Amino acid sequence: MSDKAAHKKPLVEMRDIHISFGGVKAVDGVSIDLYPGEVVGVLGHNGAGKSTLIKVLSGAYTPERGQIIVDGREVKIENARDARDNNIETIYQNLALADNLDAAQNLFLGREIVTRAGFLDDGAMEHKAREVLHRLNPNFKKFNSPVSALSGGQRQSVAIARALLFEARILIMDEPCAALGVQETRMVGDLIDQLKKDGLGILLISHDLHDVFDLSDRLHVMKNGKLVGTVSTRDVTHDDVLGMIILGKMPEHLMHLAGPGATNVPAHVA
Amino acid sequence: MTQLLAKMEIDRRLVGLAVVLLIIWIGFDLASGGRFITPRNMFNLSVQTASVAVMACGMVLIIVTRHIDLSVGSILGVLAMIMGVIQTDILPQFLAYNHPMTWIITLFAGLVIGALIGGIQGVAVGYLGVPAFIVTLGGLLVWRGAAWWVTQGRTVAPLDANFILLGGGINGTIGAMWSWIAAIVAIAAIIYAAIMDRRRRLSFEFPVKPVWAECTNAAVKAGLVLVAVITLNAYYLPSRAAEKILAQRGLPATPENLEISHGIAIPLLIVAVVAIVLTVVAKRTRFGRYVYAIGGNPQAAELAGVNVKRMTVAVFALMGLLCAVSAAISSARLQSAGNDLGTLDELRVIAAVVIGGTSLAGGVGTIYGALIGALVMQSLQSGMALLGVDTSLQSIVIGLVLVLAVFSDKYFHRRYSDPTA
Numbered sequence: 153m154s155d156k157a158a159h160k161k162p163l164v165e166m167r168d169i170h171i172s173f174g175g176v177k178a179v180d181g182v183s184i185d186l187y188p189g190e191v192v193g194v195l196g197h198n199g200a201g202k203s204t205l206i207k208v209l210s211g212a213y214t215p216e217r218g219q220i221i222v223d224g225r226e227v228k229i230e231n232a233r234d235a236r237d238n239n240i241e242t243i244y245q246n247l248a249l250a251d252n253l254d255a256a257q258n259l260f261l262g263r264e265i266v267t268r269a270g271f272l273d274d275g276a277m278e279h280k281a282r283e284v285l286h287r288l289n290p291n292f293k294k295f296n297s298p299v300s301a302l303s304g305g306q307r308q309s310v311a312i313a314r315a316l317l318f319e320a321r322i323l324i325m326d327e328p329c330a331a332l333g334v335q336e337t338r339m340v341g342d343l344i345d346q347l348k349k350d351g352l353g354i355l356l357i358s359h360d361l362h363d364v365f366d367l368s369d370r371l372h373v374m375k376n377g378k379l380v381g382t383v384s385t386r387d388v389t390h391d392d393v394l395g396m397i398i399l400g401k402m403p404e405h406l407m408h409l410a411g412p413g414a415t416n417v418p419a420h421v422a
Numbered sequence: 423m424t425q426l427l428a429k430m431e432i433d434r435r436l437v438g439l440a441v442v443l444l445i446i447w448i449g450f451d452l453a454s455g456g457r458f459i460t461p462r463n464m465f466n467l468s469v470q471t472a473s474v475a476v477m478a479c480g481m482v483l484i485i486v487t488r489h490i491d492l493s494v495g496s497i498l499g500v501l502a503m504i505m506g507v508i509q510t511d512i513l514p515q516f517l518a519y520n521h522p523m524t525w526i527i528t529l530f531a532g533l534v535i536g537a538l539i540g541g542i543q544g545v546a547v548g549y550l551g552v553p554a555f556i557v558t559l560g561g562l563l564v565w566r567g568a569a570w571w572v573t574q575g576r577t578v579a580p581l582d583a584n585f586i587l588l589g590g591g592i593n594g595t596i597g598a599m600w601s602w603i604a605a606i607v608a609i610a611a612i613i614y615a616a617i618m619d620r621r622r623r624l625s626f627e628f629p630v631k632p633v634w635a636e637c638t639n640a641a642v643k644a645g646l647v648l649v650a651v652i653t654l655n656a657y658y659l660p661s662r663a664a665e666k667i668l669a670q671r672g673l674p675a676t677p678e679n680l681e682i683s684h685g686i687a688i689p690l691l692i693v694a695v696v697a698i699v700l701t702v703v704a705k706r707t708r709f710g711r712y713v714y715a716i717g718g719n720p721q722a723a724e725l726a727g728v729n730v731k732r733m734t735v736a737v738f739a740l741m742g743l744l745c746a747v748s749a750a751i752s753s754a755r756l757q758s759a760g761n762d763l764g765t766l767d768e769l770r771v772i773a774a775v776v777i778g779g780t781s782l783a784g785g786v787g788t789i790y791g792a793l794i795g796a797l798v799m800q801s802l803q804s805g806m807a808l809l810g811v812d813t814s815l816q817s818i819v820i821g822l823v824l825v826l827a828v829f830s831d832k833y834f835h836r837r838y839s840d841p842t843a
Contacts, residue, residue, distance in 0.1 A: 232725065244725075250718030252785035253711075261715055262726030264708055271706040279626045295628075298718075 161224050163188050163353040164209070164240070164322050169218035171204055178204045179215070180377040186322065186353040191344060193356045193364035193385075195397055196374035205374070206324055206357050210242035211235035222322075241320035243328070248311040251300035255292075255310050256281035258299055259317055284313045288343055305336035312343055323347065323354045329363040341367055361393055375400035432639070435779045435831065439794045446798065450805035458805055461657035465684055468654070469590040469755065471800040472689035473498075473748040474767060478774040478792040479700045480744035483710075483737050485775055486717040488784030489547060489554035491738065493561030494745050494771055497539055498764030499569035501749035505532040506578030506759030509585055525585040532746040539565065540742020541735055548734030562768065569761040579758030589754025590687035592663050598655045601685035605651040609644040616640045654690075655683040689751045693793070696747065701789045713737060717785035773820070774799050777827040798823075 162185040171179045179201045186192050196202040207213045209220065211232045219226050222238045229235050235242070249258050256278040265273045265280070278295060285292045289309040299307055308328065315323055328344075329337045344354060344367050356364045364371070365385060373380040373396040381402045383393070392403040450458040457463065477494050484491045509528040517524055539561075546557045587594040596604070616636055623630050630636075658664070659682045667682060668675050704710035712733055715723040724730050748767075753759040778795030780787025802823060806816045 233727075248722060248725075250715045250722045250785070252718035253715060257711065257715075258722075261711070261723065262728060264711060266708070271702075272708065272711060274706075275622045275626050275628070278628065 160188055162186060162221070163190075163223065165219075165221040166205070166209065167219040167221065169205060169208055169215045171208065171213060171215050177377045179208070181218075182374065182377070182379045184372045184379065184382070186355060188321075188351045188353055189348050190370070191348055191354045191356060191368045193358060193368035193371045194374065195358060195361060195364065195371055195393065197397060198359055200359075200374040200397075201377040202357055202359075202374050203326070206242075206326070206355065209235065209240060209322075209355075210324055211240075236318060239319055239321040240324065241315035241318050241322070242324040242326065243308075243311045243315055244326050248314070249299050249307060252298050254298055255285060255295055255302075255313075258310055259284070259314050261314075280317075281313070284316060285309060288313055288316075288346060289339070303336060304332045305339035308332070308336075308340050309343060312347070316347075321352055323352055324357065325354065326357045327360075327363070328356055328358075330358075330360075337363070361390060361397065365390060365393065373397055381406070433788075433791075435834075436788075436791065436794070438834070439778065439791065439798070443794060443798050443801065446801050446805065450801070450808065454805070454808050457808060461653050461655075463804070463808070464653050465657045465687065467797070467800060467804055468690040469687045470804060471796050472590075472687075472693050473752040473755075473764075474770045474774055474800065475693045475793050475796040476696050476744050476748045476751065477741075477767065477771045478778070478796045479696050479789050480741040481771050481775045482778075482780050482787045482789055482792045483700070483704065483713050484554075484741055485772075485780050485782060486784055486787045487713055487734065487737055488717055488720070489734070489737070490772070490782075491543075491554065491558045491561075491741050492768050492772075493543065493558040493565055494741065494748075495764040495767035495769075496562045496565035496569065497536065497742060497745040498749045498752065498767055499761060500539070500565045500572065501532050501536050501746045502753040502759040502763045503569045503572035503578065503761055504535060505529070505585075505746075505749060506581060506753060507572055508532075509582040510578055510580070513582075520583040522584060524582045525588070528582065528585060529588075529746075529750055532750060533743050536742040536744075536746030536749070537739045538742065540745070541739035543742070544735035544738030547738065548731035566761075566765075569763075572761070575761055577758055577760040581754065581757055581759070585750070586754045586757050587688055588692070588750045589752070589757070590689045591755070591757075592659060592684075594688045594754070595684045595686060596688065596691065597685045598683035599685075601651050601655055601683070604686060604691070605647050608647045612640055612643045612647070651686065654687075655685050657684045658682060659684060689755070692747060692751065696744065697789050697793055704789060709733075709736070714785060719785075770796075770799055773824045777824065779831060798827075 165183070165185040167183045169179050169182050170177070182201070182205055184192070184194070184205070194202045194206060204213060208215050208218075209229065211229045211234050214230055220229055221227070222240075227234075227238055229238065229240070232242075250261065253261070256274070259281045260277045265276045267273045282295060285295075289306070292306060292309060294302060294306070299310055302310070312323070328340055332340065344356075347354060356368060358364045368385050370382060370384050371388075371393060372382050373393065375397065378400075380396045380400050383396075383403075383406060387406060388403060392406075395401060395403060447459055477498070481491060481494065505528050508531055509524050513521070513524050513527060543554075543557050543561050546552050547554045616639065620630055620636060631639075658680075659667070661680055664680045664682045665675050668679055673679055704713065712723060712728045715726070715728060716730055716733060720730055749764070752763055756763070774796035775787065775792045776782065776795070777798055778788065778791030778793070780792065799820065802820055803816060806819065811819075
């Protein structure tokens with residue numbers, strides 16, 4: 153990161169978020185942050201609370217306590233539309249695309265370009281779709297087949313392109329590499345690098361360390377609804393992180409960073 | 423051949439269906455000693471198919487959104503009764519007999535009530551969450567019962583003289599000259615659409631089909647329109663009816679003068695208008711795009727901001743509206759409205775749609791496919807009737823064809839569709 157980045161404010165901060173379902177604390181006072189041009193993994197076992205935490209950001213849940221700060225300004229996110237208004241886009245694993253529509257139709261679903269007469273302007277939409285998708289993935293060619301005919305990685309490109317068209321600055325990706333092959337996973341990795349360069353902040357949610365370790369700059373690890381800690385991937389090994397996920401303990405050499413709400417300014421930003 | 427079709431970007435399924443239709447026609451023609459492919463039979467076929475074809479257009483959208491409507495035959499029945507009573511019992515109290523406004527008011531009332539009935543069923547499906555199968559199965563019973571209640575079972579006849587033109591018949595056609603005009607307009611539209619589409623794609627620098635493919639495509643479509651109009655114009659009025667018309671016009675009844683063409687029947691014209699409008703709606707409007715998006719992935723559509731519940735109501739209301747159009751066509755054709763009108767039509771309509779390539783799983787289907795499907799169904803029925811096949815055997819054959827059609831579609835789709843192509 154350049155020196156310029158040192159002065160950057162976090163793109164989004166979640167402070168002291170609390171949610172419980174029927175007496176069970178799903179998220180218990182967790183604070184995380186995300187800087188522009190940064191990829192942050194949110195890791196934890198199933199039930200660790202990572203999905204719940206992220207759904208607060210995408211507008212699916214409203215927290216009982218806590219603040220969400222976007223660009224230094226506190227915001228209320230009560231539904232998906234609020235999230236979108238704050239340039240937060242979520243890419244869900246299977247819910248993102250209509251299989252029978254082609255790439256352009258999916259990209260513009262819900263905000264189609266229409267002609268003056270009110271009819272769909274498929275030409276203009278395909279044109280824009282080619283532009284956006286070409287930037288993300290120069291090999292993308294199948295503009296006129298339904299997305300069901302696309303590979304997993306190509307589908308992921310379409311889903312990401314869709315978020316970009318919404319002018320997303322904060323991208324939440326739920327298990328981005330689940331069910332993808334080696335080649336495809338690499339493709340998604342390239343996509344994410346591309347977005348990083350464009351200054352987006354990306355949150356990767358996964359229960360699989362290997363999916364996100366190489367892609368992420370930092371990792372927030374959760375267990376039992378609490379934040380175990382936040383580490384830079386350059387400071388830790390896979391084993392360190394596995395220890396955090398399974399035992400819920402910070403690695404010895406990073407003990408000084410431990411504790412709830414320990415959102416140290418990332419090494420590569422500071 | 424396969425590559426040729428791919429180059430021309432023609433729906434392979436459509437070609438298969440057209441071939442099947444042609445085989446059926448030629449087969450019946452050979453078996454009946456040349457009585458099937460005649461102007462007269464083709465004209466009758468166009469009129470007989472109209473009612474089911476109109477409803478099939480709406481059913482495509484219903485099935486594409488992953489629903490089903492089993493009530494269309496009964497809705498047709500109740501609407502035919504209501505429209506019958508409006509034009510024969512209610513309006514004559516205010517308007518003169520066969521007043522030119524009678525059929526307009528009647529049809530308008532029918533369309534509104536049809537949309538309301540469909541809309542109510544749509545609310546039950548979309549907002550109350552009752553499966554469409556159940557809602558419309560209930561509707562099938564409710565509206566058939568309601569059809570009886572409108573007049574306590576009495577058949578309504580005779581209908582308004584202008585209204586019955588909607589059903590075809592001797593006067594219910596537009597004649598030779600207007601048929602030619604319609605053909606010219608249609609061909610001009612085909613060429614214009616092809617040129618505009620190509621120009622648009624070129625302006626965005628998208629790949630385009632080779633020019634020869636473009637020309638062949640347009641030529642085939644224009645050729646079909648021409649053949650259809652030539653055929654329908656070659657069917658002359660019966661000599662007695664022609665004599666009457668000539669007498670009215672004060673012309674001598676010479677052999678040439680007696681050759682008065684039927685031309686395009688009004689119900690066929692209605693089908694054409696409905697099909698074109700709905701194809702534009704399906705392909706070129708937000709509404710249509712959302713119908714297909716819901717069929718492809720309801721959650722994705724919902725997340726994209728599509729109001730799935732409201733769309734469900736709209737699609738069912740549209741279906742009800744089209745039932746009113748079909749009710750007008752079929753009661754006008756019989757020149758009376760009986761409470762059993764449209765019985766079992768739901769099955770004919772669904773069969774036509776499914777034969778036409780619409781997937782019951784949703785998300786996939788075309789209006790023109792459904793039209794050909796309806797034509798296939800009606801051709802089988804008319805052809806067998808022409809050959810004097812027992813009614814019982816007719817249903818057996820049609821039932822088997824339906825299953826075979828879906829099977830072969832699945833089979834060929836699996837074999838020839840390369841998911842990575």
